Amino acid sequence: MTLSQLPELPPPPPAARIAELAAELADLAPIQTAAELERLSRDFYAYSPVLSPLLADRRAQLAVRASNLEQVRRVASACARLQVPLTLRGAGTGNYGQCVPLQGGLVLDLTGLKHLRSLDPASGELVAEPGCLLADLDRQLAIHGRALRLAPSTYRTATLGGFIAGGAGGIGSLRWGFLRDPGNLLGLEVMTVEPEPRLLQLDATASQPLNHAYGTNGILTALRVPTCEAVAWQQLVLGFDDWTRALAALQGLASSDLLLNNVTLLAAPLAAAMPWPAGCPAPTAAEHRLLLLAAPESLADHPQLLGAWGGELLWQEAQAASRGLPLRELCWNHTTLHWRGPRPDWTYLQLLLPPDPRPLLAALQQRWGDDLLWHLEAVRQHGEVRLSALPLLRFTGPEALTALIEQCRDLGALVFDPHQVTVEEGGLGGIDAAQVAAKALYDPAGLLNPGKLRGWLERPQSGGSD
Ligand SMILES: Cc1cc2nc3c(=O)[nH]c(=O)nc-3n(C[C@H](O)[C@H](O)[C@H](O)COP(=O)(O)OP(=O)(O)OC[C@H]3O[C@@H](n4cnc5c(N)ncnc54)[C@H](O)[C@@H]3O)c2cc1C
Structure with missing residues (x-):
């Protein structure tokens, strides 16, 4: 699929079938008002000028908010019997249009399923319902001295189900890798979409095909995830007047044995545009900034380490004491959010850089100059420290964007293309047969989030409605 294309899908179901569905679910107060359907059919895909026009008119015909398993079961059964997507x-904080219904039908809002079902005091494993907000879960874990391993920068607003189904990683990825790395999802409870829906308990191996599948191959009704010991993270901001030194500091700190939860590097123009927390000095125009979340006991080592790279410690404060936005909300795609607010003519990319990123950074800088601004995040992938990049790009048209993506690939980067709607183009790169097989098992009629799993659309023996 090239930029500016959506998969070909059958038309949305006829109004009479939607009316029949609404009548069957009448006691669940189905939503049918245009404004609400519009709201429930959107996420943050507007960061992409390619997706924006393509998804603007894609809308649910009906929406239901479930708050218990029985309601989920009834919705799944009714959609299966009436063949409604x-x-x-x-x-709805995804930024790849993950929860935009491409083929109309019903949107099922799962934010009402929000119980922490269990927390094992010995292993720290938790089982929680998909609608739990990540920040709420963390508050409940903190009472037991535990914390979530991984969180997106949308931690305050995003749900656990949406993070596993639609997210990738974020804060904590320097310690724990990405969500799909083994060990970050331990099990799932899944409701199938069939006339008689089944409620299944999947172990870690069986859960993996549903991890980052955009809700195309099963309804997650409970998730088992590991937790870690809670740490009272300190926030530090360091200034650098030299990009090469700042990059060396990012890589050096990220591969040190200091206990760090996140390290972000923002090129000077981006740093100048961020809403810094109260008490943190505003940057000068030429100052690159390194943002750290560090364990308190590791702080004593920083002055010596920072001296080696020429950075200056400008500010530090406990995350819990933050006034204004915490640093957590100046990194990952929050940087994109803050930059684009007053500059809607900019867009972005998401990349995993090759082990030595310097040739790529130099080549792209030479080709794109001030139209490409660097935002780097240190992560761990398969045990190795790597750099993830979410550069901001002045959008001059789809051709330039395509050229940039091709150049990034040629230079050895993995591109998680946020201008595409499928699971494959947005993340995994290729078709994962296990994801397609799971869809055949748990959504045999192909009703879940049609058009988002390319492997299903291109499967050899087509028979579903997808
Ligand atoms: C400013 C900003 C910053 C962001 N930062 C990050 C980041 O640091 N890391 C990151 O990974 N992402 C990030 N994101 C993307 C997004 O916020 C996260 O992935 C978030 O966890 C999604 O959760 P949600 O509840 O909003 O999911 P939604 O957007 O509602 O859904 C995401 C996907 O999951 C599916 N889904 C939802 N619930 C279920 C369920 N119960 N069963 C099956 N499928 C389901 C939906 O169909 C959809 O495909 C960011 C987005 C923005 C706008």
């Missing part, structure tokens, strides 16, 4: 929704 079913798109699942958490908080």
Whole structure:
């Protein structure tokens, strides 16, 4: 699929069938007002000028907010019997159009399923319902000295189900890798979409095909995830007047044995545009900034380490004491959010850089100059420290964007293309047969989030409605 294309899908179901569905679910107060359907059919895809026009008119015909398993079961059964597409929704903060219904039908809002079912005091494993907000879960974990391993920068608004189904990683990825790395999802409870829906308990291996599948191959009704010991993270901001030194500091700190939860590097123009927390000095125009979340006991080592790279410690404060936005909300795609607010003519990319990123950074800088601004995040992938990049790009048209993506690939980067709607183009790169097989098992009629799983659309023996 090239930029500016959506998969070909059958038309949305006829109004009479939607009316029949609404009548069957009448006691669940189905939503049918245009404004609400519009709201429940959107996420943050507007960061992409390619997706914006393509998805603008894609809308649910009906929406239901479930708050217990029985309601989910009834919706799944009714959609299966009436052959109505079913798109699942958490908080709707995805930025790849993940929960935009491409083929109309029903949107099922799962934010009402929000119980922490259990927390094992010995292992720290938790089982929680998909609509739990990540920040709420963390508050409940903190009472037991535990914390979530991984969180997106949308931690305050995003749900656990949406993070596993639609997210990738974020804060904590320097310690724990990405969500799909083994060990970050331990099990799932899944409701199938069939006339008689089944409620299944999947172990870690069986859960993996549903991890980052955009809700195309099963309704997640409970998730088992690991937790870690809670740490009272300190926030630090360091200034650098030299990009090469700042990059060396990012890589050096990220591969040190200091206990760090996140390290972000923002090129000077981006740093100048961020809403810094109260008490943190505003940057000068030429100052690159390194943002750290560090364990308190590791702080004593920083002055010596920072001296080696020429950075200056400008500010530090406990995350819990933050006034204004915490640093957590100046990194990952929050940087994109803050930059684009007053500059809607900019867009972005998401990349995993090759082990030595310097040739790529130099080549792209030479080709794109001030139209490409660097935002780097240190992560761990398969045990190795790597750099993830979310550069901001002045959008001059789809051709330039395509050229940039091709150049990034040629230079050895993995591109998680946020201008595409499928699971494959947005993340995994290729078709994962296990994801397609799971869809055949748990959504045999192909009703879940139609059009988002390319492997299903291109499967050899087509028979579903997708
Ligand atoms: C400013 C900003 C910053 C962001 N930062 C990050 C980041 O650091 N890391 C990151 O990974 N992402 C990030 N994101 C993307 C997004 O916020 C996260 O992935 C978030 O966890 C999604 O959760 P949600 O509840 O909003 O999910 P939604 O957007 O509602 O859904 C996401 C996907 O999951 C599916 N889904 C939802 N619930 C279920 C369920 N119960 N069963 C099956 N499928 C389901 C939906 O159909 C959809 O495909 C960011 C987005 C924005 C706008």
